[in-house]
Amino acid sequence: MTLTKTTLGALAASTLLAGGAAAQTDLSLWYHGAGNEVESNILNGIIADFNAAQSDWSVSVESFPQQSYNDSVVASALAGNLPCILDVDGPVMPNWAWAGYLQPLPISEDAIEGHLESTIGRWDGEIYGVGLWDAAVALYTRDSTLEALGLRRPTLEEPWTKDEFMAALDAAKATGDYDYPLDLGTAWTGEWYPYAYSPFLQSFGGDIVDRSTYDTAEGALNGDAAIAFGEWWQSLFAEGYAPGTSQDPADRDTGFIEGKYAFSWNGNWAAATTLEGVDDVIFLPAPDFGNGPIIGAGSWQFGVSSACEHPEGAAAFVEHALQDKYLAAFSDGIGLIPGTKDAAQMTEKYAEGGPLAVFFDLSAEQSLVRPVSPGYVVAAKVFEKALSDIANGADVADTLDAAVDEIDDDIETNQGYGH
Amino acid sequence: MALVTSDNHGLRLAARYATLSLVALIFLFPLVFMVVSSLKPDQQLLADTSSIRAFLPVGDISLDNYVKAFERAPIGRFMANSVFVTVTTVLMSILLCSLAAFSFVFLDWTGRGALLSVIVATLIIPFETIAVPLLLLVSKLPWIGLEGLETGWLNTYRVQIIPWIADALTIFLFVQFFKDLPRELIEAARVEGASWLTIYRRIVMPLSGPVVATAAILKSLTMYNNQYLWPLIVVQDEAHRPVMVGLGYFFQLQIAWGEVMAYLTLISVPVIAFYLVLQRAFISSIASTGVKG
Numbered sequence: 278m279t280l281t282k283t284t285l286g287a288l289a290a291s292t293l294l295a296g297g298a299a300a301q302t303d304l305s306l307w308y309h310g311a312g313n314e315v316e317s318n319i320l321n322g323i324i325a326d327f328n329a330a331q332s333d334w335s336v337s338v339e340s341f342p343q344q345s346y347n348d349s350v351v352a353s354a355l356a357g358n359l360p361c362i363l364d365v366d367g368p369v370m371p372n373w374a375w376a377g378y379l380q381p382l383p384i385s386e387d388a389i390e391g392h393l394e395s396t397i398g399r400w401d402g403e404i405y406g407v408g409l410w411d412a413a414v415a416l417y418t419r420d421s422t423l424e425a426l427g428l429r430r431p432t433l434e435e436p437w438t439k440d441e442f443m444a445a446l447d448a449a450k451a452t453g454d455y456d457y458p459l460d461l462g463t464a465w466t467g468e469w470y471p472y473a474y475s476p477f478l479q480s481f482g483g484d485i486v487d488r489s490t491y492d493t494a495e496g497a498l499n500g501d502a503a504i505a506f507g508e509w510w511q512s513l514f515a516e517g518y519a520p521g522t523s524q525d526p527a528d529r530d531t532g533f534i535e536g537k538y539a540f541s542w543n544g545n546w547a548a549a550t551t552l553e554g555v556d557d558v559i560f561l562p563a564p565d566f567g568n569g570p571i572i573g574a575g576s577w578q579f580g581v582s583s584a585c586e587h588p589e590g591a592a593a594f595v596e597h598a599l600q601d602k603y604l605a606a607f608s609d610g611i612g613l614i615p616g617t618k619d620a621a622q623m624t625e626k627y628a629e630g631g632p633l634a635v636f637f638d639l640s641a642e643q644s645l646v647r648p649v650s651p652g653y654v655v656a657a658k659v660f661e662k663a664l665s666d667i668a669n670g671a672d673v674a675d676t677l678d679a680a681v682d683e684i685d686d687d688i689e690t691n692q693g694y695g696h
Numbered sequence: 697m698a699l700v701t702s703d704n705h706g707l708r709l710a711a712r713y714a715t716l717s718l719v720a721l722i723f724l725f726p727l728v729f730m731v732v733s734s735l736k737p738d739q740q741l742l743a744d745t746s747s748i749r750a751f752l753p754v755g756d757i758s759l760d761n762y763v764k765a766f767e768r769a770p771i772g773r774f775m776a777n778s779v780f781v782t783v784t785t786v787l788m789s790i791l792l793c794s795l796a797a798f799s800f801v802f803l804d805w806t807g808r809g810a811l812l813s814v815i816v817a818t819l820i821i822p823f824e825t826i827a828v829p830l831l832l833l834v835s836k837l838p839w840i841g842l843e844g845l846e847t848g849w850l851n852t853y854r855v856q857i858i859p860w861i862a863d864a865l866t867i868f869l870f871v872q873f874f875k876d877l878p879r880e881l882i883e884a885a886r887v888e889g890a891s892w893l894t895i896y897r898r899i900v901m902p903l904s905g906p907v908v909a910t911a912a913i914l915k916s917l918t919m920y921n922n923q924y925l926w927p928l929i930v931v932q933d934e935a936h937r938p939v940m941v942g943l944g945y946f947f948q949l950q951i952a953w954g955e956v957m958a959y960l961t962l963i964s965v966p967v968i969a970f971y972l973v974l975q976r977a978f979i980s981s982i983a984s985t986g987v988k989g
Contacts, residue, residue, distance in 0.1 A: 342947065527745060
């Protein structure tokens, strides 16, 4: 009898425990950070906190290598196997929303108040994703280089003009102390090209596509401003200002630190390493080529997949993850720019007076997101090829015309991508 | 005169060995670079690439990259997955493809020539063209497992094994080899009353060591080294990922090249060991079939 009572008691207790555990509805999350231990640990901490802080939802994460993440998601969408919460790169988000992989994220405007605008993924009047951080690009140089070359230190309010920028390169070239005056990072391929170089085009007055309609690249990518940009771009390589597309990746990683280049166009993710190797490194704003100084923007965001049956649960998780302490933890851990000013003040490097604080200001003041269009994923590849060809000596006008044709064909094939 | 001839012979021999050594070195250089680089810190690795030091274990040598590589990715799991998928696929492939080839060569049935032509013709179809239809198919296929009837093969070992068992190249290799076997042996066995299955098991396969070795090596290289796109799209959980997808763990914004080299060295070990075990049979098969891997 005692045994029966004990057994029944144990059964009742286990049922209650199981019932308690089952009350949390499972939400799967896919993330692009496999192999990055620091990033994974922070995310796992956020998830553990969220799961413990409430009883409705339980998030479980599956991490993927970043380089193959998008392919895995697209394949899973085809196979009808998407998770609930998706990590999505900012410029890719409109394509996934348009393709039906994402549904709007039911998050309140209050929850994203004070966040860098570039961390909010908007498409078709709806919020589809929110990011915890952004990235920014700056012109790296040494304080001693500016002094030696007798150059004015540009500021956010008064960046270098095109003439000042080219004069700086000429001055560096004339010293004969450098392999090249400027490192643009052409050894990196893929999304780096549109992210890092299309802001030059936009500062000249062109763009990858016409943002007023998003139904053509005509005029934007092959108009007078774009051709002026293309000729300038080509001259950087033809006249020995920058290493071409065959730049040694090792030089990209360490060339500036070793003194091979006077200036380097690089992202904030490389700043910590550079600070360790160069005592007097400074980060300058983008030059103004005529239409304002511009840098790229938009990084990874959390969104809700169309297959998710509990978007409110996904939104609850995203709101939880957007707390300043987590933004600061990510920033301290992986070096990216926290999404809010308050979070920046909690970090070691982005707080006011910190060594990387300038990147937060650059992101807030100079950033322009890449074209917000489902067609961007194709246009980006076309743009990359065109710039690579021009760097290698292709005719500027012909190359840009061909790029416009290719982008326009794709837009037409996809019936305007819903614009 | 005899002395002169001997000198000439010695010179020719020396020249031949010098040439062969040079060729061997050319093929060995990438492997040496990989192993040596896996022992160096990144900054030294990159600095050494412009000199002969890239191939020498000099400077700050340690196993740190291996320790970090194991911390970054579940390497043991990835290697176990790849070895399991490879070994299972190779064994089943040799069995099924040799049976198919046996039927094409020794059994008399209508349309075998045409069907073999169609199978061989599939060699020209790149996998990328059928990847999406195959993905849609396997995502809906049923399976009866320990938990009863399931739908969908995604995130399993079977989805990495079954679509790769039968392939045109392996069938073609067996067909070519079987055609050269002495017909008299088969006919004598038939006269003695042996069944086709007995002939396959007792006569044909025991004589097919070289082609089995060739098929095993080619298939295992394909399964171990080239399995990237397919597992990428059908396997989303880490527990079933193979080594090639795992390589992506090492390509972060700042690539840790030393760890990449350490990972590549580790995952190369099973392939090199497998080749060394079967190399005599492989060379013999190349000599007899004229197939180049």
